[in-house]
Amino acid sequence: MTPVMGQYIRPEAVAWAAFILVVGLTFAGALIAVLPRNIIYNVFGLATCILGVAGLFIFLGSEFLAMMEILIYIGAISIAIVFAIMLSQPMHVRIPPAWRPKLYLSFAVSAVVFVSFSVIVLRTPWAVALERSQDWxxxxxxxxxxxxxxxxxxxxxxxxxxxxxxxxxxxxxxxxxxxxxxxx
Amino acid sequence: MNSLHTYLFIALVLFCIGLFGLLKRRSLIGMLISVELMLNAVGLNFMAFNRFLAPDPAVGQVAVLFIMGIAAAEAAIALSLILALFRKIRSINVEQARQLKG
Missing domain, CATH: 1.20.5 (Single alpha-helices involved in coiled-coils or other helix-helix interfaces)
Structure with missing residues (x-):
């Protein structure tokens, strides 16, 4: 970045914007992967979510894993899922609507898991290793x-x-x- | 952006969305997609610990690569089982797969 640009756009601001974009991609993709009834939207949601996770891997310092993530998940698994969709149930078949209590129960179960795991995350005293190598x-x-x-x-x-x-x-x-x- | 808790909570939300989908969906392919989301959340957790706590940053990356390999194998097996089931009962809805019901 040139110094002239640096006066107007601070690098930290760019990093924050990229981080929010990546997290948004992850969550939006995950929701699209789970909520719509049409299965092909779910696959596209999964691919979006994987892109977001790959971005998070870059933020966590590993470009190699980000590339592998995109290659394996989007390049192989999503394509395999699309093939399976193509070879199985036709898209125009209407699925009967879900049993309502199942929806509420699954939401309740995941909410309970969320609350209990966040208590664990917040209560645990995370200890940093005494000696840390920086070889990435x-x-x-x-x-x-x-x-x-x-x-x-x-x-x-x-x-x-x-x-x-x-x-x-x-x-x-x-x-x-x-x-x-x-x-x- | 630079704290362990941020990433742990992102992974936790991703895991819970995957769990919700796994319980809610009745299409087997939809359940497989949810399982992939949960596996990704686990990988994200490994990378977060790797970045903020671990003594050697290569070990967490190795673990995530193994998770990816297992996920690929699991997807291949699951999709072929789904295809075999579809040929048998002409449906990929789990509620239709009840031949073993007593």
Whole structure:
């Protein structure tokens, strides 16, 4: 930012505006992901919410995780959900309206969870670690993945492989309510 | 903007919105979307502790990356199960899936 601009727009103000924008994106996206009856709006809400969370990750100091968040959640999971919507229930089918007490009960349960967790958050004396390293680089992350967390890393890869194969088998072979035309 | 409590409360609100959706929705895909919201809230919590408290800032990022991997696997499995269920009962409404009801 040039000094001339800096006289009129303070960097802290820009940071605050960006923070409010990001938090707003997160909450608005989460509400859109939950409230509308039309399922395709929910997916768009989820994508908006993920964008907001990625922005919050940047505020928390990790650009790498923000990129991964966008890649994995918006690039893979949201697209997979859109595919599942496309292959399952047609959009024009009207769903009967919800049973009202269920709505109130679920609101009450989440309100109780909110209150109890906020009491925990406020009551706990959070202690900062005595010695804190400031190494936020991706290099350190890669080193940890291949040394201390090597086993977990390999296990996650195995779990993903098994999940993919299992998903293909479940969706292709075990679905079998109706055989496609042309097969005996 | 720069305190632990702000981020913890943002994550808490996100978690509660996800919980509300998980209890309220009857469409299985809607429930899956709510679960993704809750997983994101957990990841946000990890990153907040990582930024303000933890001795080594790489560890929290590793945890969040593992959460993302598990979330991807979970979404793949859940969506294929939803498709299989839809082929069986022609619906993705949980209230229609009652073959095992006694």
């Amino acid at each position: 680089t991706v290099k350190r992350l890669g080193e940890l993945f291949l040394t201390r967390y090597e086993l977990l890393f390999e296990l996650i890869s195995l779990a993903l492989l098994v999940a993919i194969i299992g998903a293909i088998i479940t969706a292709a072979a075990l679905g079998g309510g109706r055989k496609p035309e042309g097969e005996p």
